[in-house]
Every structure is written in structure tokens, then in C-alpha cells.
Amino acid sequence: MKPGKLILNIIICSFGLGLSSYGADTYKIDGIHSSLIFSVKHFGVTDFYGRFNEITGTVTFDAADPSKSSVDITVPVESIDTHNDKRNGHLKSPDFFNAKQFPTMTFKSTKIEGTGDNYKVSGDLTIHGVTKPVTIDFKRGTDGKGGQGETRGGGETRFTIKRSDYDMKFMTNAVGDDVHIILSLEGVKE
């Protein structure tokens, strides 16, 4: 290829890439300032609460065209924390999450729609090796500046899943089937 033609191709490709990413911001999830909290009924009496202490992933957000946005989250099951070591161990055992077989939970979006601060995020939620499509309502917060001058963005969603849908059927008479989830995400703009 002639040098002139090569330079022209590079310019065209660069321009194309620039156009395709124009308007989309990528946020790297800040695991310290994000929270994944769950609650589940114990013996039908009352809910106990737990959380996962590690969340990683990225959110790409295109305000002009939300359909071009995407969410990709990974949560290590080992990071479960219910304020009781024995219960944490039991939840990680084959009776529930089976953490040695299924070390992570993931969510990958397939479709995002909405305007302003309210979005419907559809995607594949994988827990305990089982992947199910879910659609959640995500409320976007306002962007702000962090201590280092970085731009931060985020939002929150609350939804409920049935653990039996994810093949976690053991002891449903003692530990409820409905799991209520609060996911609050904060990310640093890249």
C-alpha cells in the first residue's frame, strides 16, 4: 500500500472510531463506594441483611443515546458478609452459593432504555452458574467531583429475585426464596 493511501486509511478509521465513541462515558466501578446489600427471610420471621464487599466492573453511559450504554458487573461470592463468620461459611458452601464451584456472580446488560434519571436495564444475571434475563429499574444520580478532581457518577436500583430460579433450592423452609437486593453503584469516569 502506498504511504499516502495508508495515512488516509488511518485518518478514516480514527474518525470512525471517534464517532462511534462520541458521547459515551465509561465509568470504572469504585468497589469501596458501591454497595450490594441483600435481605432474606429467616424461618418466615424477619429479614436478615448481608452484603458483598467487593464489586468490580464498568458502566458505559451515553446520555444522548442510552441504547448505546452498557453495564458489566462482577461480584466475588467470597466477599459475602452477613456479620457472622459461621453463616458466611455456610452461605459459601454447596448448600447455597457453592463458592468453590461458582466463584463469581455477574450481570451483563443487553438493553438499556429510558431518559433523564430513570432507566430500564435488561441483562443477564448469573448466580450459582445459572443465567437468567432480568430487567431492573435504575435511578441515575448526578455526577460529581471526587477528591482528586475526578468525575464520579452512579445510581441505585432495588429489585427482588427468587433464589430457586438460580438453582439454590436448599432449605427454602428456613431461608426464604425471595431475595431483596439493593445495588448502589459509584464509578470513576475514565
Add this chain to the structure above:
Amino acid sequence: MFLLKQILPAVIIAVMVAAGWCGIAVLWKKESARVPLESLGIGTGYFVGHLFVTGWMVFPPKDTTNWLPFFAAAIAIVSGFCRVLALRTSLRLLFLFLISALALRLLLKPRFEYGWLPSEGYVWISLLAATVVLVAVILESVASVSVRPIELPLLLLILSAGCFAVLILSGSMLLSQFAAVLGGAVFGILALTAGKINPGLGTIPVFALLLIALLVSGCSFAELPASCAILIALAPAMALLPVAKLSLPVVPVRALLVSVPILVALFLAFHSSPPLSY
């Protein structure tokens, strides 16, 4: 009480299914059909009991411990055929090794994904499959020296109970429930004694594979120390000690001898794992 309510229905189902097949074996006049029916008894007894615990599952199972009922069915059918065809012992054991290796490869898929190198994994699979064969050989030797029809089933029940207890201590009630189901299927085999038939030969391959698979699951996916698993797997060898010459009742003495390594395993499991009460 809660645990009993959780465990008993599946165990009772396993007993009934296994006893049903063995009842047919007792009524069947043909001698050669009895051992295959006994294999089917323990295999389907475990299969149904396991499904009763987990509920209906997708195939192939996501959770690799849910391969266990399929292993039980496969080894029951193959070992039944081996007996019908009167295959040589070496050939029977070779089939047991091959099916065990395949079963353990499926069971330990996560270890290949997250831990072992392929070569390392296949060495482990070969060693564990050889252990299944070793346990089967030991149990067949015990069957050959047993003095009462109840002796071998009693030994298998003691092993199931030991497996159940160490798996509970390893932090998984689910795995311990599977061990209880195995014990239930063995208990159902006792129906053969009603027809004055010595139970055992059809039970051994299925039992050996399931026992090792459960112990391996405990070590791989729960917190069962390997030392406990080894002690329980090799405990039946204690029944081969020459006690027949002593002027003591043989069956209780053998049961006691087999219980010794199991009690040591329980002690070790208790001291290395936290109880589930919280």
C-alpha cells in the same frame, strides 16, 4: 428436629425404592438376576432420594455434585451387566475404574477450571478412580469373609453414617443429606436378607463410587479435611483383620474395628470445622 424433617423424607424414599427392587430379586427364581437387581436397587434408590433432596434439575447439571445420581444409575447398570455376562474380575474392575474416572472428571470440573493444570488434574482423577477400585476390592474381600448376611450391609451403613457426620461437620448439610440418602439405599438392600440372600456383590461398585464421590465433594467444595476422607475411605480394611480366630462374636468386633478410623475422622473433622449452629 429441623434437620431430621429435612433429611428423613429423602432417606425413606431411598429405602423404599432400594427395598422394592430387592423385593423383586427375592421373588425372582432366577439366581443370575439377583445381583443385577441389587445393583439397580441401590442405584435407583440413591437416584430417587437425591432428586427428592434437590428437586428436578436441568441436564446436564450446573452444580457438579448433582451428577451423583447419574453416576449411581450408570454404575448400577454397568455393574449389573458385568454380573449378567459373568465377566472376569479384572474386566469388571477395569469398567469400574473407567466409569469412576469419567464420573470424577465431571464432578471435579471446577477444580480443572479454577485450580489444577490439566496434567495435574488427570493424575488426581486417576488416583481417585484407583481409590474407588481399591475400596470396591476391600469390600468384596470383606464380603468373602463375612460370616452373617447382615455383616456387609452393616459395614456399609456404618460407613454411610460416618460420611454423613463428617460432611455435616465440613459445613454442608446438603452433602451430608446425600450421604444419608446413600445410607437409606443401603438399608433398603437389607430386604434381600428376607429371602436369605447375602446382599453385597451388587451393592459394592455403586457404594464405592458414591462414597468416594461424596468424600471428594466434601474436600473440594466444603471444608472436609483430606485426612478425614482418607480415614473413612479406607476404614473397611479394618474388617479384614483376622478376628475369626478369636473367641469373640465376629460381626460386632468387625463393626467396632471399622468404627475406629471413622471415629478418628469425626474427631479431626470436629476440630477443624466450625459447627453450623449460628
